[in-house]
Amino acid sequence: MALVSKNSTKPAFWSRQNISYQAYRLKHKPEIIIGVLCLAFLGFVVLVPLIQIIRDALTFQSYDLAYYPEGEVGAFTLFHLDRVFNQPISAALFYKPLMNSLKMGFTVTLIAIVVGSSLAWLMVRTNVHFKGIVGAMLVFPYMMPSWVMALAWLSLFKNDRIGGSEGVLTYLTGVQAPDWVAYGFFPIVITLALHYYAYTYLLISGALATVDSELEEAAATCGMGKWKRIWSITMPLLLPALGSAIVLTFIRILGTFGTPALLGLPVRFVTFSTQIYASINARNEGDAYVLALVLIVLAISFIWINSRIIGVRKSFVTMTGKGFRKRESDLGAWRWPATILVILFLCITVVLPLTLLLWESLTLIPGDYSLGNLTTYFWAGQGNVQLAYGEPGIIHNKGILGALTNSIKLGFAAALFNGALGLLVGYAVVRGRGAWLSKWLEGIAFAPYIFPSIALGAIYIGMFSTNIGPIPALYGTFTILILITVIKNLPFTSRTGIAAMLQIHKSLEETARVQGIGWFRRMFRIIVPLSMSGLVAGMLLTFITAMRELSLIILLISPGNMVLTGLIFGYQEQDMAQHSSAVTLMLVLIIITISVIVRVMSRKAGVGRLSVT
Amino acid sequence: MGQICLSGIVKSYGKEVVVKNLDLTVNPGEFLTILGPSGCGKTTTLRMIAGLEEPDEGDIKLGDRTVFSRNEGVILPPEMRGLGLIFQSYALWPHMNVAKNITLALKEQKLSKDEIEARLQNALELVQLTGYAQRYPSELSGGQQQRVAVARLIALRPSYLLMDEPLSNLDATLRTEMRASLKRLHRDLDATTVYVTHDQIEALTLSDRIIIMNEGRIMQEGTPYDIYHHPANLFVAEFIGDPGINLFEGHVVKGVLECADVKIPVPAALKDYEGKLVAACRPEKIQMSYKAKKGWQEVKTEILQPTGADTILEVKAGDTSITLLQSGFITLDEGTPLWINFDLDALSFFDPDTQNNLRVGKE
Numbered sequence: 001m002a003l004v005s006k007n008s009t010k011p012a013f014w015s016r017q018n019i020s021y022q023a024y025r026l027k028h029k030p031e032i033i034i035g036v037l038c039l040a041f042l043g044f045v046v047l048v049p050l051i052q053i054i055r056d057a058l059t060f061q062s063y064d065l066a067y068y069p070e071g072e073v074g075a076f077t078l079f080h081l082d083r084v085f086n087q088p089i090s091a092a093l094f095y096k097p098l099m100n101s102l103k104m105g106f107t108v109t110l111i112a113i114v115v116g117s118s119l120a121w122l123m124v125r126t127n128v129h130f131k132g133i134v135g136a137m138l139v140f141p142y143m144m145p146s147w148v149m150a151l152a153w154l155s156l157f158k159n160d161r162i163g164g165s166e167g168v169l170t171y172l173t174g175v176q177a178p179d180w181v182a183y184g185f186f187p188i189v190i191t192l193a194l195h196y197y198a199y200t201y202l203l204i205s206g207a208l209a210t211v212d213s214e215l216e217e218a219a220a221t222c223g224m225g226k227w228k229r230i231w232s233i234t235m236p237l238l239l240p241a242l243g244s245a246i247v248l249t250f251i252r253i254l255g256t257f258g259t260p261a262l263l264g265l266p267v268r269f270v271t272f273s274t275q276i277y278a279s280i281n282a283r284n285e286g287d288a289y290v291l292a293l294v295l296i297v298l299a300i301s302f303i304w305i306n307s308r309i310i311g312v313r314k315s316f317v318t319m320t321g322k323g324f325r326k327r328e329s330d331l332g333a334w335r336w337p338a339t340i341l342v343i344l345f346l347c348i349t350v351v352l353p354l355t356l357l358l359w360e361s362l363t364l365i366p367g368d369y370s371l372g373n374l375t376t377y378f379w380a381g382q383g384n385v386q387l388a389y390g391e392p393g394i395i396h397n398k399g400i401l402g403a404l405t406n407s408i409k410l411g412f413a414a415a416l417f418n419g420a421l422g423l424l425v426g427y428a429v430v431r432g433r434g435a436w437l438s439k440w441l442e443g444i445a446f447a448p449y450i451f452p453s454i455a456l457g458a459i460y461i462g463m464f465s466t467n468i469g470p471i472p473a474l475y476g477t478f479t480i481l482i483l484i485t486v487i488k489n490l491p492f493t494s495r496t497g498i499a500a501m502l503q504i505h506k507s508l509e510e511t512a513r514v515q516g517i518g519w520f521r522r523m524f525r526i527i528v529p530l531s532m533s534g535l536v537a538g539m540l541l542t543f544i545t546a547m548r549e550l551s552l553i554i555l556l557i558s559p560g561n562m563v564l565t566g567l568i569f570g571y572q573e574q575d576m577a578q579h580s581s582a583v584t585l586m587l588v589l590i591i592i593t594i595s596v597i598v599r600v601m602s603r604k605a606g607v608g609r610l611s612v613t
Numbered sequence: 614m615g616q617i618c619l620s621g622i623v624k625s626y627g628k629e630v631v632v633k634n635l636d637l638t639v640n641p642g643e644f645l646t647i648l649g650p651s652g653c654g655k656t657t658t659l660r661m662i663a664g665l666e667e668p669d670e671g672d673i674k675l676g677d678r679t680v681f682s683r684n685e686g687v688i689l690p691p692e693m694r695g696l697g698l699i700f701q702s703y704a705l706w707p708h709m710n711v712a713k714n715i716t717l718a719l720k721e722q723k724l725s726k727d728e729i730e731a732r733l734q735n736a737l738e739l740v741q742l743t744g745y746a747q748r749y750p751s752e753l754s755g756g757q758q759q760r761v762a763v764a765r766l767i768a769l770r771p772s773y774l775l776m777d778e779p780l781s782n783l784d785a786t787l788r789t790e791m792r793a794s795l796k797r798l799h800r801d802l803d804a805t806t807v808y809v810t811h812d813q814i815e816a817l818t819l820s821d822r823i824i825i826m827n828e829g830r831i832m833q834e835g836t837p838y839d840i841y842h843h844p845a846n847l848f849v850a851e852f853i854g855d856p857g858i859n860l861f862e863g864h865v866v867k868g869v870l871e872c873a874d875v876k877i878p879v880p881a882a883l884k885d886y887e888g889k890l891v892a893a894c895r896p897e898k899i900q901m902s903y904k905a906k907k908g909w910q911e912v913k914t915e916i917l918q919p920t921g922a923d924t925i926l927e928v929k930a931g932d933t934s935i936t937l938l939q940s941g942f943i944t945l946d947e948g949t950p951l952w953i954n955f956d957l958d959a960l961s962f963f964d965p966d967t968q969n970n971l972r973v974g975k976e
Binding site: 020021025505508511516517518521525526529 | 664667683686688690691693695697698701704706707708709717718721722765769
């Protein structure tokens with residue numbers, strides 16, 4: 001055994017020798033290289049825009065000169081803050097939208113939580129009938145744009161206020177629905193709640209399924225009554241999921257644009273999201289940035305309150321599509337009534353709106369819902385100047401088909417990039433566990449969670465309206481839609497990526513390393529195939545979100561990068577109900593078809609072999 | 614085939630130093646086992662040789678190639694070291710069949726198709742898995758999975774072989790069989806081998822040489838025979854041997870070590886030893902008689918554990934427990950008197966302060 005003396009000193013940190021050693025060392029630590037690259041990229045697309053709108057909100061912009069001619073562009077100013085918070089105009093610009101948004105947020109969240117958790121309890125813990133099909137149908141709203149209900153509501157209750165045709169109610173009874181039923185707070189709350197219950201349902205049923213019924217049985221043997229058991233055992237265990245369901249729903253509602261625009265604007269019911277949209281359209285970007293920042297502060301304080309109440313470690317539960325069964329309690333005589341209630345609920349939230357949209361899309365003259373008025377014109381018509389400004393039906397409409405292509409391209413591109421980014425983030429986070437890089441990366445990948453959709457859109461307008469160094473101005477391009485969709489979905493896909501990587505034992509990669517297999521081959525032959533099933537689920541989620549998203553991209557679309565959701569909004573603004581209904585229906589059908597195909601394919605490909613990891 | 618040489622290796626995780634200035638040489642073609650309790654730094658040492666962990670200080674050489682040197686600024690990634698490593702979990706890729714598992718690394722080396730096929734067949738033959746090429750790992754038993762891991766290395770033909778507790782996931786009967794197959798792997802590849810385990814039987818049966826580690830330091834290195842018969846210190850004495858070695862601590866009084874009621878002869882060199890002394894004797898080296906003999910000590914039978922071929926006896930001399938190991942299947946009633954005797958040649962003596970073997974007696 002050789003005895004080497006230990007008096008050799010380490011080379012100094014800045015010596016050439018040490019620098020080349022460190023460089024060589026890093027070159028062979030792919031997790032660090034990837035981590036740094038991801039961190040830089042995410043820092044650029046998440047933090048830089050945020051800093052930029054803070055800066056823009058606090059400095060004079062060229063468009064401010066109309067109000068404030070003596071201002072110097074780029075100089076520090078409280079002008080925007082003053083306008084938003086402290087001027088006569090502030091009431092309309094800030095305080096009313098704030099109150100409306102908060103009122104709307106709280107009410108919808110409350111209803112969604114009550115409805116979602118009741119359904120979750122019925123589906124997971126009781127013996128209602130038809131669980132398979134009903135359970136699948138209950139998450140249908142998740143695959144639809146959030147404003148489908150709003151469109152359906154309009155077909156049903158539209159009155160003569162905004163002119164144009166009237167809804168089914170008026171057609172059948174001759175009665176005009178009062179304004180408060182047709183537009184404003186009431187219908188917005190109802191339609192949003194009937195959409196967002198799907199999120200709370202998914203989150204809470206997932207959590208409920210993991211609460212071991214044995215814990216409740218143990219409590220029962222201690223002599224606790226049923227309600228006492230729910231209160232002191234089940235509820236505390238569900239609290240983290242409940243908390244994140246509340247926060248998630250609330251933030252989403254703050255950022256939602258479609259429904260408040262469709263149902264609120266006709267009666268001047270303005271929310272934060274519609275006000276941001278209006279400010280941007282009026283070229284008052286400064287106002288929009290301040291509003292977006294307030295929205296972000298609201299979201300952050302909500303997350304903070306939630307984590308204070310529930311505890312930081314447990315406060316986030318990610319959404320998975322999984323549902324599993326647990327011990328069911330017998331509903332007895334209530335079994336059929338409960339089943340019928342759930343089916344009735346499904347009819348209202350899924351069947352009725354889609355039927356209404358179908359019917360609407362088949363009416364020749366808007367507002368006439370008789371059988372004799374049915375036509376396939378809006379699906380297959382060639383274009384007729386007397387109808388809907390000569391806009392042809394779907395299958396002959398270049399604009400629609402182009403937007404459809406764009407939507408599908410956006411869905412696939414976003415899913416692909418998101419999957420890749422999620423995997424790389426997961427790889428860098430899991431392989432680098434323990435280092436600061438890993439923690440930072442995990443944190444920043446989660447940051448987009450705190451940006452309400454419309455606020456993120458506003459941020460991106462600010463960021464990419466001019467070129468940044470070598471990156472050209474992205475406003476109005478397709479790239480920016482992909483970018484924002486990828487970023488908005490990153491919190492979920494990076495969680496999927498981390499979870500998938502955690503399941504791959506690191507020895508599977510190490511053994512390949514030792515055998516001389518390089519990084520790319522390790523990635524493509526080992527890591528990617530093994531994490532595929534989790535990744536596909538995450539990518540499918542991104543695809544669905546990308547296809548049905550409006551709030552996120554409404555500020556960024558233009559004729560050059562039009563997608564279906566934007567097109568539908570445009571048709572609706574022009575009161576072309578048949579077109580908007582037909583296109584919406586087509587969109588929903590495409591989303592459902594593609595998700596079914598992906599699920600079937602991945603189930604076929606992924607059976608059996610992957611059981612040992 | 615070449616030498617593996619580690620010198621001055623230091624490794625810490627945060628504040629905890631897990632390997633403390635380790636010097637270690639594995640001779641070409643040698644089968645060296647690093648043996649130690651969990652957390653002693655043995656797996657870390659192995660992973661540093663493989664390149665999966667990075668030492669804080671020191672040098673590692675494979676043959677005449679420096680693969681790591683903190684001072685010279687050299688660090689070679691694992692994929693460039695040309696090693697073979699068997700993991701505790703076998704690390705078979707679950708989504709590839711046996712053939713793909715074996716040939717993936719060969720394809721990376723850009724070998725010809727015929728060569729790859731020939732190596733695959735040869736490897737499968739050597740581990741007796743011919744015909745299993747299309748199976749997936751989940752369709753194989755634990756022993757077969759392990760053999761695939763072995764075949765993967767046979768096909769790769771590394772000149773250095775590292776094994777990280779490859780037998781610990783197998784049940785007892787398979788272990789004996791797999792020990793033989795690992796030994797064959799070593800012989801067939803003629804590779805310089807480092808084997809890490811906490812199981813002394815594996816270490817004693819497989820190795821040319823054993824290194825015993827504790828708390829990041831080498832406690833002793835030597836042949837299995839040496840380690841067993843001449844433990845360098847109390848740690849090694851207690852760690853090796855099952856049932857464990859008997860230790861008697863006391864003072865030398867009138868040329869005899871007195872440990873409570875047990876009296877142990879000491880060699881001439883220790884007749885005048887002052888201070889505390891620990892005598893150690895392996896259970897099978899203590900002589901036993903059913904009848905009283907002159908000069909032998911009487912003890913009482915406490916507990917018997919017959920294992921079939923042998924019997925472990927726990928006896929008491931006064932309040933002191935002594936473990937004996939006798940061949941044969943012995944049945945005795947509790948309290949039966951027995952007589953024991955210590956052979957001077959079978960005793961080792963340690964200084965309880967330094968823990969070291971005083972190396973007197975038969976050496």
